[in-house]
Amino acid sequence: MDPLNAHNAFALDLYRAISEANTGRNFLLSPISIFATLSMILPGARKQTLDQLVSGMRLSESGQKPLSAESLAQLESSLGRMLSSAIPAGNAASSSKLSSSLQSANRAFIQAGMEVRRDFLTALRSSFRSEILSAEFAKDSEAERVRINNWVATVTKDKIPELLKSGSVDPLTRLVLVNALYFKANWSVPFDPRSTFDEPFELNASTAPVSVPMMHRTANWPIVFVADVLTGVRFDFEDDNSGQRMSLLAVLPAEQHGLDGLLAKMSQEDWLRLVNDAGESGKAAVSLPKIKLNSFTELSEAAYLPHLGFGKLFSNDADLSGIASTPGDLYVSSFAHQAALEWDEFGAEGAAASAAAINTRMAPPRIAFDQPFAVIVSREVATSGDGAGDKRQVPIFIGRVSDPRG
The missing domain is CATH 3.30.497.10 (Antithrombin, subunit I, domain 2)
Incomplete structure (x- = not known):
């Protein structure tokens, strides 16, 4: 791909x-x-x-x-x-x-x-x-x-x-x-602040709506329709002279509160079609909440x-x-x-x-014998004469190294 x-x-x-x-x-x-x-x-x-x-x-x-x-x-x-x-x-x-x-x-x-x-x-x-x-x-x-x-x-x-x-x-x-x-970009056609006022927004099907600042404008918008599944509106930004225009696409499911289910079932082909759909111009009274x-x-x-x-x-x-x-x-x-x-x-x-x-990864601990250290040379012996029983260490040599040069 x-x-x-x-x-x-x-x-x-x-x-x-x-x-x-x-x-x-x-x-x-x-x-x-x-x-x-x-x-x-x-x-x-x-x-x-x-x-x-x-x-x-x-x-x-x-x-x-x-x-x-x-x-x-x-x-x-x-x-x-x-x-x-x-x-x-x-x-x-x-x-x-x-x-x-x-x-x-x-x-x-x-x-x-x-x-x-x-x-x-x-x-x-x-x-x-x-x-x-x-x-x-x-x-x-x-x-x-x-x-x-x-x-x-x-x-x-x-x-x-x-x-x-x-x-x-x-x-x-x-x-x-x-x-x-x-x-950062300006809308190609801004909303009129005088047409912004509080309106209800439905969070979900089981709780009461909340009041939010809603912007309004009636105009010809690029509108995207996908069968009876969703409606999208493209909000164009001003051209930045790069030749690559930007827009905000707001998508509303046809089924009330059905957004999560809609996108969960959408195929990759339909998704790519939605993202790339420029929309068809149509007159509509659009209400869009101010967002952070x-x-x-x-x-x-x-x-x-x-x-x-x-x-x-x-x-x-x-x-x-x-x-x-x-x-x-x-x-x-x-x-x-x-x-x-x-x-x-x-x-x-x-x-x-x-x-x-x-x-x-966690490095293994570094143990450097770079200062005076003690040494013990030992032999393992059994506590009973026949070799059975507990085995213990018997020191054969014990010493201290203060100077490795001898």
């Missing part, structure tokens, strides 16, 4: 997994941010871990042969091109264009002194436009956590001030791969990425030897994701960030 369709298929599967685990609650995610972070792990994965990544990202069909090194390099390049088109790279902290566009940035924070494979670093830089920085997780993991969070906060204009929670990185962390993006959403998800939890087929990434069986070391030395210990989105009568603003913390 080509990377764009793979991403869109992955987005539906991830939506379903998170929706199932958060029944009746708001949630928000940025599948493109998560996909970008998984893509940065891809060049370092090997064998079954690589197979799971490719399959979980919906980049291959079930039963497809393992990727050759050449095929993997081609896949990395095509992923990089798709991501560059979908979320353009830019300095989100300083770009003046961010008032009406989408910008993203990738960074890799790598433990100082870690011997990382050159082809992995090359893939991060060339395919995924990632800046690579040295970090001191082993010396002060908390300071590095704050440093990464500060960078994410800058890119997202403080929409995501603390992506990495306390304890998500530690002295065993060897690298953290991060994607952050920021979005902010969701944090630890995607390493069993209900999320492991449920979608990425289990080896987070296990003792992970093979990330394409990054460094040998199979089993590195694994993904945490995969943090946060997304924020709000809109009012004039436009929308949003941000998202994802961070995969890659740790080394």
